[in-house]
Amino acid sequence: MKTKRATAKDVAELVGCSVSAVSLVVSGRTEGRINNDLRDRIEAAVQELDYRPNQSARTLATRSPSNIAFVCPDIRNPFFGEVFHGLSASVAAQYRVQLRVPSSGLDFGIDVVRDAQSENIAGLILAAPSSGVMELFRSTCPTVLLEAPDQTLGLPCVDLNLESAAKGLAQHLLAMGHRRVGYLSYQPKKGTFVVRRHHLEVAMQEGGAHLLDAIASAGELTIEEGEARFFESWKHWKENGVTAVVAADDILAYGAIRAAKKAGLHIPGQLSVAGFNDIPFSALIAPPLTSVDFRAYELGQAAGAAMINTINGRATNLTVVETELHLRASTGAATPLKGPKRRASGTSSAPAV
């Protein structure tokens, strides 16, 4: 069963020729080098032995690796799956892409990056790297950063237009009359999350509104965490007249919705909820979630294109992928209120749909 994998030497011995001949034949550069008879015999032997060249050895010899590594924090998040898909498709003609994620926990550390670097890879893509990782990072091959605003290393980046995303969301909420908005954050030190919150806050303030942070930010990107952080913060928010909550990511928003429902709040009657990312499930939950579409597939494609350019020495500094706000039923008009502070005592129970 575990037939030892055939090597070029095996083929050569079977045919009675040299290894170089089989090398030429399998790589198809037979033109004017190998006569047709020999070629046919080699090809037959290749078939028979099911020989396929050892890619690692080939890479070692040619110094032209055939795969690029994609490192991301958590592949369970459908967002990264979609990014991976776009990336993979856009480089498929020339490279295979292999995914690397932390074996456990919430985010990748420098170790995962170094593991990837220690293989022979043509390029490296780092998705949403933490500042901790970037401090320790040393480039050893063409590298592209994805979703890494604030990282001022000279590396090519592909970022989302988070400013327009946040601004769009803010304007929507402002137009609906929201002046006090709770914010459920995640990884407050990671560039992409810093920026989301920042632009949202700026835009809200320009509209004369305020962002109120949750008591604590989510430690993990799970529904449960979103739920727990919401419960923890709700008293504080309620006392300060919060009429809408924005979550740093849809998954947390799901948790917020669940918690709000459990607390007997009607959405959006008593509380509006919105998120970032717009993963496909956001349109299906109850109520459908207002969210900013991050165009994950495009992001992956852009990363692939940037990678190819970088490998070819035409490094692009920064690519920006646009985002799109999707308005759904989870956001609605703010409950009318009089002063800047209101005591939303109890709940005037509208049927929680």
Added chain:
Amino acid sequence: MKTKRATAKDVAELVGCSVSAVSLVVSGRTEGRINNDLRDRIEAAVQELDYRPNQSARTLATRSPSNIAFVCPDIRNPFFGEVFHGLSASVAAQYRVQLRVPSSGLDFGIDVVRDAQSENIAGLILAAPSSGVMELFRSTCPTVLLEAPDQTLGLPCVDLNLESAAKGLAQHLLAMGHRRVGYLSYQPKKGTFVVRRHHLEVAMQEGGAHLLDAIASAGELTIEEGEARFFESWKHWKENGVTAVVAADDILAYGAIRAAKKAGLHIPGQLSVAGFNDIPFSALIAPPLTSVDFRAYELGQAAGAAMINTINGRATNLTVVETELHLRASTGAATPLKGPKRRASGTSSAPAV
């Protein structure tokens, strides 16, 4: 910037020693071999040059690869992300795992498998391989199959207990009075889906009920496909008195729910819906979906364990991971009906929640 990666030779030259010395030092086997002074100087040079051994070259030399490849159909499906996570964690002490997926399309072909095999890998894990792939497959290293019932090659397998899953679901539906159940299938030639449907049908029949296939099975695992197939089949189902629909996967069930709602059907009042997989979002949609939990993380862990065993020559034939039925609001009592056939003409519109 793109400082050429340092090699063992570079380190040796800087220190003025042989490459073997640095090899011994970096791999920590310095005991009684290298004197402390030399060791320290080498370590200093390693630091200075930021030397890290080329893993591919090391593998080539030692013939003991350090990573295992995981091939799966579609990483956008959170199920596989979770499996990957479990797998990754369970082999972390000894191996890194790298993911391989098709660059586009819905399923991996033999090409993806061969790409993986052509690297130096310690093991290969194939998730839900199609029969087409398995026909062409030739093992070149320890291989473990995941979710591959019906594949009678002599390879170690990790499967779900699909029989108890389907039986549990059937019994639930039977108890609720359902006698005509629509079935929304996906990839009807892939082992895992064949088996899901089969056991469901058998269990339904034992209870005197029938499974009615959709007009066509879903070509892709997306909400849209589920929706389209439902619409297409609903007339047929309705005419035959179908009171519940089971989807081969939760994602399709989401589509069915959306379609049913659009058709003005109340769930579960007029139609019950259930799925397989129980991805985390299933508890959040409206209405929450009754589904069979596939324990993705455990499945991944089991695959990791089976892999380790196989590598160590103690191949396990088959590992079965249990499943668990989660009852939620999407399933309820069948609308009372008189004969085996009922004309559910129109819709007595109960408010679609």
Added chain:
DNA sequence: CTGAAAGCGCTAACAG
């Protein structure tokens, strides 16, 4: 047209 030889970066015997 074809084979022998060198070398990619590393490790593992074996001498000194």
Added chain:
DNA sequence: CTGTTAGCGCTTTCAG
């Protein structure tokens, strides 16, 4: 204790 040698599987000059 340390360096030299050989070789992992492949590609690539360079002679013949």
